[in-house]
Amino acid sequence: MGMGEAESAIMADDPLELFGQWFAEAVRSEPNDPEAMALATATPDGRPSVRMVLLKEHGPDGFTFYTNLHSRKGEELCANAHAALLFHWKSLRRQVRVEGPVSPVSAAQADAYFHSRPRRSQLGSAASDQSRPLAARVDYLERVEALARQYPEGDVPRPPHWSGFRLRPERIEFWLDRANRLHDRRLFLRGGEGGWSSTLLYP
Ligand SMILES: Cc1cc2nc3c(=O)[nH]c(=O)nc-3n(C[C@H](O)[C@H](O)[C@H](O)COP(=O)(O)O)c2cc1C
Incomplete structure (x- = not known):
């Protein structure tokens, strides 16, 4: 076992800060769409569906994306306000999974983002x-x-059914490729007072 091999390489207390670091590295290294993420939703009776969307804001408040509220995902989220996100940055061989409840962004925030896009x-x-x-x-x-x-x-005026959702993370898991397929995973769970606990998981 080489130096450092025995330690987890995912060391952080705040998963949102760690996400910010990994995201910044993905922006530098990915050939395209570092902000692309799979968004999983489900019907109230638990039938899942998944598609790609773009992450537009992230920070302590959560992870924000924009879409049509009358779309399949929009209707699923309105009926069952829980979702999961998945990032896979191929060039870095890293994965991040995020899960939690979603809520709509404000009309003012949706307007600001809609009108920041090209005509x-x-x-x-x-x-x-x-x-x-x-x-x-x-x-x-x-x-x-x-x-x-x-x-x-x-x-162009923003249609009222075009808006965004913010996912407030309750679980965030980081997966890192390590030598000899002895990969490294750390799961963060949100605690009662807004803090986070974490544990390693067998890969
Ligand atoms: C890389 C990528 C990024 C995408 N970003 C978005 C997005 O931010 N918002 C969106 O509504 N659809 C986006 N799409 C299209 C969705 O994947 C999907 O086709 C569409 O939203 C309809 O999904 P639904 O029928 O499950 O609601 C993106 C597709 C790809 C491949």
């Missing part, structure tokens, strides 16, 4: 009935064009 992204998401059947792609493109004519320049 063409605003048009594309405002014109989309996300997750509804689309007879032909041209129908979507025509809706985008109609909206562009209605709002010929500048920002």
